[in-house]
Amino acid sequence: MTALIFHERIGLERRRISPFSWRIRYAFAHKGLTPEVVETRFADVDRIRRLSGQHMVPIIEHDGTVVHDSWSIACHLEDRFPDAPPLFGGGIGRGVTRMANLWADTVLSPALRIQILPDFPGVLMPEDRAYYRSSREAELGMTLEEAASGRDAALPALAALCRPLQLTLSEQPFLSGTAPAYADYIVFSLFQYARIGSPRDMLALMPELPAVLDWRTRMIGLFDGMGDRFGLHPRN
């Protein structure tokens, strides 16, 4: 029996708050793998650093090999479990999915993040909130509230950059074609992060993306409704 361990970021009441962990959670399910989960808090940074030589989760351990960075983990799972359903479906699929990954993390992610920024501490454990706020505010050079002050005005630009998703999902049920694969898990993980991290429902605020909303519903329902486990933002 293969030893698989998944170090996954958790927040308030064990909510899953990391988009990078969500895409790996779905990748494990896609491959039919059920790793042992180690719940990881921001305060666990020293343990994570000792294990992996860096401070970010997710991390997996597989038969003693430690892999960090969600893309590297997905590639590891694809290469080491080639007989399980494919995440990429070959070299071309892997290459183009990498492009989708970099688009998602450098274009979509920052635009979604600004939308939920002041709400996000609410899904962290109370003792993690000060660290989150001070580290992010140092990075941003302003308060979370100041950084998000233009979020309503930014909605049209966010909808515009989601338009390729809307067009794709108007033609085919998943970003990866007729069935979900890793490109879907990448993009879904960001909408899921927004959904858990804020009471604002981003897709209700952007009614011009109905195919994305329908797809998100399908994605939430995969693997016995995995996207609905672990709770949403505690509404005020």
Next chain:
Amino acid sequence: MTALIFHERIGLERRRISPFSWRIRYAFAHKGLTPEVVETRFADVDRIRRLSGQHMVPIIEHDGTVVHDSWSIACHLEDRFPDAPPLFGGGIGRGVTRMANLWADTVLSPALRIQILPDFPGVLMPEDRAYYRSSREAELGMTLEEAASGRDAALPALAALCRPLQLTLSEQPFLSGTAPAYADYIVFSLFQYARIGSPRDMLALMPELPAVLDWRTRMIGLFDGMGDRFGLHPRN
């Protein structure tokens, strides 16, 4: 012997001026196919409409079947020549390539087009220029020159939206991974359209995209330097 005919848009002195035709030109070469080329001008719209029921090129005829729209043509070639090198590499690759296609045509293409708009009539046959100008100016609601008046100021935004390409090509030689495939032909076709359509070298104007420049050079060199055939913009 299969009968294959490729109706391809041409401009001044038989320059290939259509990004949609360029991606299909590369797709044919990728598959090792050498269709009969029918050079098509804007003035040939009646012939095109009789043939395909619509007015756009490229169009292919394959054993009597007429296919229009570059994506449909690429899918047709992939499905009907499955033993030739793959453009998509399976269902996942096809799905994610479709997303890349829609991103390229709705995000990258309009941003590149505005950069070269006033120069583009210079690569059309003189007798096509008035049609091009009047139809595009009607669409834009202003002159080509007015529409492009902010093109220098728009360069940082163009470079920003190309950043996922730069990041991807910093990690892997082609958008499709270790070898070029249809996603590369799609994105390349737009840079090639800009390169042929204007004396402005867009990648010289955006030095923050060195990996994209190197990739464009590789793409130009494929298939015996196909990207350098058919001429560039006649410099002033």
